[in-house]
Amino acid sequence: MKTYYLTFQVLPAIYNQQHDLLQGALASCWIVAEDSQSAYAKAKFFVSKDDWEINQLKSSPVEVTKENFLEKEIGLEQYIKAQEDGIAIFYTAWARDASTITEPTTLPVLPSFRINLHEYIRKQKKLSQNGRCLHYDNGVGCNKIINAHSIQKNRSLSAIAVDGKVYEISKNIGDLKNNKGKFIYKKNGINKVSTFLGFCKKHDNELFEAIDNWPLLPTNQQVFLYAYRSLCREFFVKENAYDLFDSQLSGTPDKHAVRDLLETTKLGTTFALENLKAQKFEYDSSLCKKFYTDIKYVLFISKQKPFLAFSGLFYPDFDFMGNQLQDLGDFKKSLALITICSAPMANNEWGFLFAWHKSSSNVCVAFMRSLATIIHDKKNLGDFLFRLAVSNCENIAISPEWWEKLPAEHKEQISTKVTSMIDLFEPIKPTYLMNGLEGIVQWSFEEVICNME
Template sequence: MSFTHAHQAAMAQQRNRGRCLHHDNGARCDAIISAHSIQKGGQLNLIAEQGHVYRLTADLTTLRSTGGKVQLKKAGINKVSTFRGMCKDHDNKLFAPIDDSPLKFDHEQIALYAYRSICREYFVKENAARSLEAMINHPDVPQASRQLLLDSTQGQNSGFQHLQRHKLIYDAALSEQSFADFRFLVFWSSSPCAIQASGLLFPDYDFLGRQLQDLGPETEALDLLTFFTAPTDHGWAYVLAWHQSSDQTCQWVRDSLQEGICQGRKLEDMLLRLSLACENHAIRISWWDKLTPSAQHAGLTALSVGTDPNVGIPSDYLASGCEGLADWIFDSVQDGAGN
């Protein structure tokens, strides 16, 4: 079996290895399901056309065939954003407040959306780390690629360790129902939506291109920011959310967003860049297809951030690019972030 096929097989094996990531999981968690990290009934249905959306395709085969360039691929909403990281019982009970009700200015709902983002990323990062470790000693790995695999494994393991720490923080907060420990900004919109997303990042640069955290392996603890879209009674919302333990860096992100608006930057542009920097999103097909070739090129450039381990993250990836692409507007904002 070739290296490429072996890598794909290893990734598929990990994706299919279901486990329940609920904070109170146990031996009874045996009915593992393919849970949606972006709601099918609420969020995906807002943008689906004939049951389909665009999603990012950045697998090894695609990157090799396109010279390292990511692509968008049409996909049915039954398969978008799913991960085998929850049992049926825990998924139904834990996420009922967000699956059964539109988003309101509610700390519990915000905490649950953020926790779902954490669980999905935990599942993906753990799979990636294990797959890379399995491939390092594969006999068909070219010698020139072995060091790249070693470097990638080190990076994945480092990121996963930081994520493990935050997963424990979120586990404890939800177990104790400490929903007031979550901070957030909610941007409300009644306009048509083109993107739905659920993601997170360790903020390295803010919306003005200033460095916030060093993501190098020597850093012992990193602050974490989650972001997601959600259906509301009168449209949809874009939310930035974090646990109070990540207050310092996330408040800087919040402040830079406000500074950017004061400088004349468009909120819609800034949040679009953040959405495209996350690989877990779904895009309205007609919106993307109507973009000019230059606009699509700008979008694909934003989508490519972080996909090539040989290319560093540009400091301005949240500060510039994709200006004017978003055709939606935000009507109001509510601040649950405190000071």
């Protein structure tokens, strides 16, 4: 991450009498970011959030180091603050009639509105505890909702755990604050990792029997179920996110930067949820007819001891060579979806599984073909698959045995990659699957099975 410095010419957005005295004001921003574009977006948001109206960008983002501010007391102070908090903003205002003022005055900036974090977390927790059965045949019989594992527990999570614990991304806001807004990994018991209240006991046991009690062979049915479970977990999470943004919006004042951000996020979540609903409809129709061949997949098999367990999905936007496959910002089109997961196999092997419903084949086949080109060009497949899992799957568990031996710089690179994928202010780069995180894993895959064509 780099530090950028930029300034805006600003005016108070909310009027009060003191503002009559103001001739002008300047917001100087020190932002830790991946690139100048995200530094600009982040600065703009936080300045607006402090109730300033931005008149113009006074100086564009430039990369800076501590040396740039050695002679400047305030600048250095703010630069150091940005290193700790990820952001520092300093406002300077000057009066219309300067002759009456002899000394500069320091005033605190008190924004008219702040998100009530405590309330936000409470609501989030409450929503995640609102159990419901997502089985295609749900109804009155679904009376006992259980904590279902979205990552297979008995063979997958327990295989990488040490003393019943694995590392996962910490969702604790305190951790996020303490680490300059960067996501970190924390140890948690496998009974709690990857669980969601998305199935009743009866349906969970019945439906997932073929993958919970058997290693992946693979049969079409097993692949279907792995994909379906990833889909249902995401559906559960996105429905909750939608409700959360909705309730946050009702308590946020009009024409406020936080409201704009929430509205944009809600719009994106609505679109993602609509697409998930359409996907779930396709999966449900195939599942109730037992048309398991509607699932298409590519499975990479490794004989190495696994140290990751994961289950997730994403809408492939760019392939492994940086070509665009679909535009995630075009809210008029329905999106193709692919699921990824790790799966335990017989003889201590494990598989990296890509699977999608045939209705998504147009995009997913092109995505997998670009991976085939990578293999053909003798590039390091392990690096590409690891980068993909870390970038596109937040539902990931890591073996303590592996993580604790990992050099600090590798841990840092992984955290940075995860954060950049989740950061609202950072646009996704077309090349995000092409480079980064090289040489951290030494994965080898001996065999590939697929039913693509």
